[in-house]
Amino acid sequence: QKEVEQDPGPLSVPEGAIVSLNCTYSNSAFQYFMWYRQYSRKGPELLMYTYSSGNKEDGRFTAQVDKSSKYISLFIRDSQPSDSATYLCAMRILGGNRLAFGKGNQVVVIP
Amino acid sequence: NAGVTQTPKFRVLKTGQSMTLLCAQDMNHEYMYWYRQDPGMGLRLIHYSVGEGTTAKGEVPDGYNVSRLKKQNFLLGLESAAPSQTSVYFCASSYLFSDRRTSPHEQYFGPGTRLTVT
Numbered sequence: 001q002k003e004v005e006q007d008p009g010p011l012s013v014p015e016g017a018i019v020s021l022n023c024t025y026s027n028s029a030f031q032y033f034m035w036y037r038q039y040s041r042k043g044p045e046l047l048m049y050t051y052s053s054g055n056k057e058d059g060r061f062t063a064q065v066d067k068s069s070k071y072i073s074l075f076i077r078d079s080q081p082s083d084s085a086t087y088l089c090a091m092r093i094l095g096g097n098r099l100a101f102g103k104g105n106q107v108v109v110i111p
Numbered sequence: 112n113a114g115v116t117q118t119p120k121f122r123v124l125k126t127g128q129s130m131t132l133l134c135a136q137d138m139n140h141e142y143m144y145w146y147r148q149d150p151g152m153g154l155r156l157i158h159y160s161v162g163e164g165t166t167a168k169g170e171v172p173d174g175y176n177v178s179r180l181k182k183q184n185f186l187l188g189l190e191s192a193a194p195s196q197t198s199v200y201f202c203a204s205s206y207l208f209s210d211r212r213t214s215p216h217e218q219y220f221g222p223g224t225r226l227t228v229t
Contacts, residue, residue: 008151032216
């Protein structure tokens with residue numbers, strides 16, 4: 001079993017819809033939880049970051065971490081065509097120098 | 112600042128040929144990483160370095176070698192390319208890790224190198 005599971009299936013939504021993405025993980029030592037956004041033919045860029053449990057909101061984006069369930073989520077409200085990208089979850093343990101990545105979800109927002 | 116740059120952007124190799132991918136960063140980062148990204152497989156760590164002169168194996172190191180002779184450069188070598196090494200290769204760098212809650216240990220990625228081995 002991989003440390004981080006992210007169903008890589010593509011997701012198509014109409015403009016204005018809520019996008020919901022999630023990852024599960026098996027390593028209870030993970031303390032840092034990140035979402036990277038990757039546009040087509042570009043490198044990933046950090047979108048949001050959460051330490052330990054809880055929610056974090058940044059504009060239209062909300063990241064949630066439920067450590068009891070080993071489950072993290074990313075919500076995109078009022079989705080825009082410019083949100084079309086691949087979203088990868090990533091995690092790190094305390095003191096670790098490597099990230100464990102999910103496989104990524106390709107999101108397409110249709111105008 | 113240019114950030115993380117990768118050379119070349121595209122390359123086609125024949126089976127058995129060798130090549131070196133160059134990664135350069137101008138952010139004075141201690142850590143550097145090489146990943147490969149394949150459809151449905153996500154990012155997989157090949158090798159990484161925690162400082163000049165050091166390297167370590169990642170998740171999928173076989174068939175690759177690396178060197179970090181200068182802090183700002185990290186080279187990935189393929190000695191005898193195989194079709195299974197057809198992929199998009201990303202280099203990344205980051206600061207020395209910190210466990211302050213405000214520090215996510217963000218990795219900064221380059222634009223990628225698309226390699227095809229025929």
